[in-house]
Amino acid sequence: MYIQDQVHYDNLDDDILSFYRAISVDSIHLELRGGRPPAKSVKRSSTGVAxxxxxxxxxxxEDCTEAFEKARELVESxxxxxxxxxxxxxEEIALAMEDRDEKIGFWCQMLESLGRAGIPCLGWNFKPMGNFRTPSDTGRGGVRYSTFDYAYFSENQPEQYDPPVSEETMWAxxxxxxxxVIPVAEKAGVRMALHPDDPPIPEPLGGIAQICSSLDQFRRTLFEIAPGEHNGMLFCQGCMTELLGEGVYDAIAEMASNNKIVWVHFRNVKGQLPRFVEVFMDEGDIDMKRAMEVYRDNGFNGPYMMxxxxxxxxxxxxxxxGKAYAIGYIRALIDDVYG
Structure with missing residues:
Protein backbone atom coordinates (compact mmCIF):
# COMPACT_ATOMS: atom_id res chain seq x y z
CA MET A 1 0.00 0.00 0.00
CA TYR A 2 2.09 2.87 -1.19
CA ILE A 3 1.75 6.36 -2.56
CA GLN A 4 3.22 7.70 -5.78
CA ASP A 5 3.55 11.17 -7.26
CA GLN A 6 5.08 12.66 -10.34
CA VAL A 7 8.19 14.70 -10.97
CA HIS A 8 8.97 16.19 -14.35
CA TYR A 9 12.35 15.01 -15.60
CA ASP A 10 13.56 18.60 -15.95
CA ASN A 11 12.75 19.21 -12.25
CA LEU A 12 14.24 16.03 -10.83
CA ASP A 13 16.56 17.18 -8.04
CA ASP A 14 17.25 16.80 -4.33
CA ASP A 15 14.87 19.59 -3.33
CA ILE A 16 11.72 18.15 -4.89
CA LEU A 17 12.58 14.61 -3.82
CA SER A 18 13.14 15.75 -0.22
CA PHE A 19 9.72 17.40 -0.28
CA TYR A 20 8.00 14.27 -1.54
CA ARG A 21 9.73 12.02 0.97
CA ALA A 22 8.79 14.39 3.79
CA ILE A 23 5.08 14.11 2.94
CA SER A 24 5.26 10.28 2.83
CA VAL A 25 5.52 9.57 -0.91
CA ASP A 26 6.94 6.09 -1.56
CA SER A 27 7.53 6.01 -5.32
CA ILE A 28 8.08 8.42 -8.18
CA HIS A 29 6.50 8.69 -11.61
CA LEU A 30 9.00 10.40 -13.94
CA GLU A 31 7.14 12.68 -16.34
CA LEU A 32 8.55 13.26 -19.82
CA ARG A 33 5.72 15.20 -21.43
CA GLY A 34 6.02 18.87 -22.29
CA GLY A 35 3.97 21.86 -23.35
CA ARG A 36 1.64 22.37 -26.27
CA PRO A 37 -0.22 25.64 -26.95
CA PRO A 38 -4.02 25.66 -26.54
CA ALA A 39 -6.32 25.83 -29.54
CA LYS A 40 -8.89 28.66 -29.38
CA SER A 41 -10.68 28.72 -26.01
CA VAL A 42 -10.69 24.94 -25.82
CA LYS A 43 -7.50 23.77 -24.19
CA ARG A 44 -5.65 20.83 -25.66
CA SER A 45 -3.08 19.48 -23.25
CA SER A 46 0.45 18.25 -23.67
CA THR A 47 -0.37 14.57 -23.28
CA GLY A 48 0.46 13.81 -26.88
CA VAL A 49 3.85 15.54 -26.82
CA ALA A 50 7.12 14.36 -25.32
CA GLU A 62 19.22 6.33 -28.53
CA ASP A 63 19.98 3.95 -25.67
CA CYS A 64 19.00 5.88 -22.53
CA THR A 65 19.80 3.19 -19.98
CA GLU A 66 22.43 5.32 -18.25
CA ALA A 67 20.07 8.28 -17.86
CA PHE A 68 17.39 6.01 -16.39
CA GLU A 69 19.89 4.47 -13.99
CA LYS A 70 21.03 7.88 -12.76
CA ALA A 71 17.43 8.97 -12.22
CA ARG A 72 16.64 5.76 -10.33
CA GLU A 73 19.73 6.12 -8.13
CA LEU A 74 18.84 9.73 -7.29
CA VAL A 75 15.30 8.75 -6.31
CA GLU A 76 16.54 5.81 -4.26
CA SER A 77 19.02 8.06 -2.42
CA GLU A 91 2.22 10.14 -33.46
CA GLU A 92 4.23 8.18 -36.02
CA ILE A 93 2.99 4.99 -34.33
CA ALA A 94 -0.55 5.99 -33.34
CA LEU A 95 -1.29 7.41 -36.79
CA ALA A 96 0.71 4.84 -38.78
CA MET A 97 2.95 7.36 -40.48
CA GLU A 98 5.64 6.41 -42.95
CA ASP A 99 8.29 5.68 -40.31
CA ARG A 100 5.98 3.76 -37.96
CA ASP A 101 7.98 0.53 -37.98
CA GLU A 102 11.20 2.35 -37.14
CA LYS A 103 9.51 4.14 -34.24
CA ILE A 104 8.03 0.89 -32.93
CA GLY A 105 11.58 -0.46 -32.92
CA PHE A 106 12.72 2.56 -30.91
CA TRP A 107 9.85 1.98 -28.45
CA CYS A 108 11.12 -1.57 -27.98
CA GLN A 109 14.60 -0.17 -27.29
CA MET A 110 13.06 2.11 -24.66
CA LEU A 111 11.43 -0.88 -22.95
CA GLU A 112 14.73 -2.74 -22.94
CA SER A 113 16.51 0.30 -21.48
CA LEU A 114 13.93 0.55 -18.70
CA GLY A 115 14.37 -3.13 -17.91
CA ARG A 116 18.15 -2.83 -17.74
CA ALA A 117 17.84 0.23 -15.50
CA GLY A 118 15.52 -1.53 -13.05
CA ILE A 119 12.43 0.59 -13.74
CA PRO A 120 9.44 -1.78 -13.74
CA CYS A 121 6.65 0.19 -15.44
CA LEU A 122 5.91 2.45 -18.40
CA GLY A 123 2.81 4.65 -18.47
CA TRP A 124 1.53 5.61 -21.90
CA ASN A 125 -1.51 6.81 -23.81
CA PHE A 126 -2.81 6.43 -27.34
CA LYS A 127 -4.31 9.85 -28.04
CA PRO A 128 -2.36 11.94 -30.55
CA MET A 129 -4.55 15.00 -29.93
CA GLY A 130 -4.00 14.92 -26.16
CA ASN A 131 -6.62 15.94 -23.60
CA PHE A 132 -9.36 18.52 -24.09
CA ARG A 133 -10.68 21.02 -21.56
CA THR A 134 -13.05 24.01 -21.60
CA PRO A 135 -12.88 27.18 -19.43
CA SER A 136 -12.33 26.43 -15.75
CA ASP A 137 -14.97 26.62 -13.04
CA THR A 138 -14.06 28.36 -9.78
CA GLY A 139 -14.10 26.39 -6.54
CA ARG A 140 -13.67 26.96 -2.84
CA GLY A 141 -11.07 29.56 -1.97
CA GLY A 142 -11.05 30.71 -5.58
CA VAL A 143 -9.24 27.64 -6.93
CA ARG A 144 -9.53 26.75 -10.61
CA TYR A 145 -11.19 23.43 -11.39
CA SER A 146 -10.15 21.66 -14.56
CA THR A 147 -13.46 21.50 -16.46
CA PHE A 148 -14.99 19.83 -19.48
CA ASP A 149 -18.34 20.94 -20.88
CA TYR A 150 -19.34 19.02 -24.00
CA ALA A 151 -21.88 21.65 -25.08
CA TYR A 152 -19.23 24.38 -24.92
CA PHE A 153 -16.72 22.11 -26.64
CA SER A 154 -19.14 21.40 -29.49
CA GLU A 155 -19.60 25.12 -30.11
CA ASN A 156 -15.88 25.90 -29.88
CA GLN A 157 -14.17 23.07 -31.71
CA PRO A 158 -10.36 23.03 -31.67
CA GLU A 159 -8.34 22.65 -34.82
CA GLN A 160 -9.20 19.34 -36.49
CA TYR A 161 -6.69 16.75 -37.63
CA ASP A 162 -6.76 16.47 -41.41
CA PRO A 163 -7.52 13.98 -42.82
CA PRO A 164 -9.84 12.53 -40.16
CA VAL A 165 -8.82 9.17 -38.68
CA SER A 166 -11.51 6.52 -38.22
CA GLU A 167 -12.05 4.16 -35.31
CA GLU A 168 -11.26 1.19 -37.56
CA THR A 169 -7.91 2.72 -38.49
CA MET A 170 -7.01 3.50 -34.88
CA TRP A 171 -7.79 -0.07 -33.83
CA ALA A 172 -5.60 -1.44 -36.61
CA VAL A 181 5.90 -4.28 -28.13
CA ILE A 182 4.15 -6.42 -25.50
CA PRO A 183 6.41 -9.47 -26.07
CA VAL A 184 9.41 -7.13 -25.71
CA ALA A 185 7.93 -5.63 -22.53
CA GLU A 186 7.45 -9.13 -21.11
CA LYS A 187 11.04 -10.09 -21.84
CA ALA A 188 12.32 -6.81 -20.35
CA GLY A 189 10.17 -7.20 -17.23
CA VAL A 190 8.35 -3.90 -17.81
CA ARG A 191 4.57 -3.53 -17.43
CA MET A 192 2.93 -1.07 -19.81
CA ALA A 193 0.06 0.90 -18.26
CA LEU A 194 -2.42 2.51 -20.68
CA HIS A 195 -4.15 5.73 -19.54
CA PRO A 196 -7.73 6.44 -20.71
CA ASP A 197 -8.71 9.22 -23.07
CA ASP A 198 -9.56 12.43 -21.23
CA PRO A 199 -12.38 13.24 -21.61
CA PRO A 200 -13.35 9.58 -22.10
CA ILE A 201 -15.68 10.05 -25.05
CA PRO A 202 -15.57 7.12 -27.52
CA GLU A 203 -15.96 9.27 -30.61
CA PRO A 204 -13.67 11.43 -32.75
CA LEU A 205 -12.41 14.52 -30.92
CA GLY A 206 -10.22 16.86 -32.88
CA GLY A 207 -10.63 14.68 -35.95
CA ILE A 208 -9.19 11.45 -34.51
CA ALA A 209 -11.31 8.60 -33.14
CA GLN A 210 -10.76 7.86 -29.44
CA ILE A 211 -10.42 4.14 -28.71
CA CYS A 212 -9.26 4.27 -25.06
CA SER A 213 -12.43 5.70 -23.53
CA SER A 214 -15.06 3.08 -22.73
CA LEU A 215 -14.72 -0.03 -20.59
CA ASP A 216 -15.52 -2.17 -23.62
CA GLN A 217 -12.64 -0.55 -25.50
CA PHE A 218 -10.29 -1.36 -22.63
CA ARG A 219 -11.56 -4.93 -22.53
CA ARG A 220 -10.67 -5.26 -26.21
CA THR A 221 -7.19 -3.81 -25.70
CA LEU A 222 -6.30 -5.63 -22.47
CA PHE A 223 -8.09 -8.97 -22.79
CA GLU A 224 -8.30 -9.60 -26.55
CA ILE A 225 -5.51 -7.88 -28.48
CA ALA A 226 -2.71 -8.54 -25.98
CA PRO A 227 -4.01 -10.35 -22.88
CA GLY A 228 -0.72 -10.84 -21.04
CA GLU A 229 0.22 -9.46 -17.63
CA HIS A 230 2.54 -6.85 -19.13
CA ASN A 231 -0.33 -5.13 -20.97
CA GLY A 232 -2.10 -3.29 -18.16
CA MET A 233 -4.05 -0.17 -17.32
CA LEU A 234 -3.21 3.06 -15.59
CA PHE A 235 -6.62 3.16 -13.94
CA CYS A 236 -7.61 6.83 -13.91
CA GLN A 237 -10.41 6.81 -11.38
CA GLY A 238 -11.40 10.33 -12.40
CA CYS A 239 -11.74 9.48 -16.09
CA MET A 240 -13.67 6.30 -15.39
CA THR A 241 -16.06 8.19 -13.11
CA GLU A 242 -16.52 10.94 -15.70
CA LEU A 243 -17.80 8.19 -18.00
CA LEU A 244 -19.43 5.65 -15.67
CA GLY A 245 -20.58 7.55 -12.59
CA GLU A 246 -21.54 5.00 -9.91
CA GLY A 247 -20.39 2.26 -12.27
CA VAL A 248 -16.78 3.10 -11.43
CA TYR A 249 -16.80 0.72 -8.45
CA ASP A 250 -17.66 -2.26 -10.66
CA ALA A 251 -14.97 -1.18 -13.13
CA ILE A 252 -12.40 -1.08 -10.33
CA ALA A 253 -13.40 -4.57 -9.24
CA GLU A 254 -13.20 -5.99 -12.76
CA MET A 255 -9.80 -4.58 -13.61
CA ALA A 256 -8.24 -5.17 -10.19
CA SER A 257 -9.46 -8.76 -9.91
CA ASN A 258 -7.92 -9.50 -13.31
CA ASN A 259 -4.58 -7.95 -12.24
CA LYS A 260 -4.83 -5.30 -14.94
CA ILE A 261 -4.32 -2.21 -12.78
CA VAL A 262 -0.65 -1.20 -12.73
CA TRP A 263 -1.30 1.95 -10.71
CA VAL A 264 -4.21 4.27 -9.94
CA HIS A 265 -4.84 7.94 -10.55
CA PHE A 266 -6.76 8.34 -7.31
CA ARG A 267 -8.72 11.55 -7.79
CA ASN A 268 -12.25 12.87 -7.43
CA VAL A 269 -14.67 14.63 -9.77
CA LYS A 270 -18.06 16.31 -9.68
CA GLY A 271 -20.47 15.50 -12.45
CA GLN A 272 -20.43 13.05 -15.29
CA LEU A 273 -20.30 13.48 -19.05
CA PRO A 274 -21.42 15.63 -20.74
CA ARG A 275 -20.05 17.96 -18.04
CA PHE A 276 -17.62 17.44 -15.15
CA VAL A 277 -15.04 19.24 -13.02
CA GLU A 278 -11.96 17.89 -11.24
CA VAL A 279 -12.13 18.75 -7.53
CA PHE A 280 -10.40 18.19 -4.22
CA MET A 281 -10.42 14.68 -2.77
CA ASP A 282 -13.08 15.42 -0.17
CA GLU A 283 -15.73 17.18 -2.27
CA GLY A 284 -16.44 15.02 -5.31
CA ASP A 285 -18.99 12.37 -6.23
CA ILE A 286 -16.71 9.40 -5.55
CA ASP A 287 -16.77 7.85 -2.09
CA MET A 288 -12.97 7.63 -1.87
CA LYS A 289 -12.96 5.23 1.07
CA ARG A 290 -15.41 2.91 -0.68
CA ALA A 291 -13.27 3.03 -3.83
CA MET A 292 -10.11 2.11 -1.92
CA GLU A 293 -11.94 -0.75 -0.22
CA VAL A 294 -12.91 -2.12 -3.64
CA TYR A 295 -9.27 -1.95 -4.80
CA ARG A 296 -8.19 -3.75 -1.62
CA ASP A 297 -10.88 -6.42 -1.79
CA ASN A 298 -9.85 -7.26 -5.36
CA GLY A 299 -6.14 -7.61 -4.68
CA PHE A 300 -4.75 -4.17 -5.56
CA ASN A 301 -2.21 -2.74 -3.10
CA GLY A 302 -0.93 0.35 -4.91
CA PRO A 303 0.57 2.55 -5.95
CA TYR A 304 -2.05 5.25 -5.44
CA MET A 305 -1.22 8.51 -7.21
CA MET A 306 -3.19 11.74 -6.67
CA GLY A 322 -2.57 20.80 -3.35
CA LYS A 323 -0.37 17.73 -3.69
CA ALA A 324 0.51 17.79 0.00
CA TYR A 325 -3.18 17.97 0.92
CA ALA A 326 -4.09 15.10 -1.43
CA ILE A 327 -1.22 12.89 -0.32
CA GLY A 328 -2.11 13.37 3.33
CA TYR A 329 -5.70 12.44 2.49
CA ILE A 330 -4.56 9.27 0.69
CA ARG A 331 -2.22 8.31 3.54
CA ALA A 332 -5.05 8.60 6.05
CA LEU A 333 -7.30 6.43 3.87
CA ILE A 334 -4.59 3.81 3.46
CA ASP A 335 -4.09 3.63 7.22
CA ASP A 336 -7.85 3.23 7.67
CA VAL A 337 -8.60 0.81 4.82
CA TYR A 338 -5.48 -1.37 4.81
CA GLY A 339 -4.63 -1.02 8.49
Missing part, protein backbone atom coordinates in the same frame (compact mmCIF):
# COMPACT_ATOMS: atom_id res chain seq x y z
CA UNK A 51 9.64 17.14 -25.76
CA UNK A 52 12.18 16.83 -22.97
CA UNK A 53 15.69 16.24 -24.22
CA UNK A 54 15.57 12.70 -22.85
CA UNK A 55 12.27 11.99 -24.58
CA UNK A 56 13.64 13.20 -27.88
CA UNK A 57 16.70 10.99 -27.49
CA UNK A 58 14.47 7.95 -27.02
CA UNK A 59 12.35 8.98 -29.96
CA UNK A 60 15.53 9.13 -32.05
CA UNK A 61 16.47 5.59 -31.05
CA UNK A 78 15.94 9.75 -0.92
CA UNK A 79 14.38 6.51 0.27
CA UNK A 80 11.89 6.14 -2.59
CA UNK A 81 11.75 4.00 -5.70
CA UNK A 82 11.43 5.05 -9.33
CA UNK A 83 8.38 3.10 -10.44
CA UNK A 84 7.88 4.33 -13.98
CA UNK A 85 8.31 6.89 -16.67
CA UNK A 86 5.42 8.21 -18.76
CA UNK A 87 5.69 8.37 -22.54
CA UNK A 88 2.75 9.20 -24.84
CA UNK A 89 2.61 6.92 -27.85
CA UNK A 90 4.35 8.78 -30.64
CA UNK A 173 -2.79 0.87 -35.50
CA UNK A 174 -3.18 -0.16 -31.86
CA UNK A 175 -3.10 -3.85 -32.69
CA UNK A 176 -0.03 -3.52 -34.92
CA UNK A 177 1.76 -1.72 -32.10
CA UNK A 178 0.85 -4.02 -29.21
CA UNK A 179 1.59 -7.22 -31.09
CA UNK A 180 5.21 -6.11 -31.40
CA UNK A 307 -2.74 12.86 -10.32
CA UNK A 308 -4.38 16.32 -10.66
CA UNK A 309 -5.03 19.02 -8.10
CA UNK A 310 -7.03 22.25 -8.50
CA UNK A 311 -5.01 25.36 -9.38
CA UNK A 312 -4.67 27.85 -6.54
CA UNK A 313 -5.82 31.39 -7.18
CA UNK A 314 -2.97 33.14 -5.38
CA UNK A 315 0.60 33.02 -6.67
CA UNK A 316 2.00 32.44 -3.17
CA UNK A 317 0.47 28.97 -3.28
CA UNK A 318 1.42 26.32 -5.79
CA UNK A 319 0.36 22.90 -6.99
CA UNK A 320 2.65 21.47 -4.31
CA UNK A 321 0.22 22.70 -1.65
Missing amino acids: NTALAQRMRAG HGMRLNNIFMPCW NMEAFLQV DHTPGFAHSAYTRLH
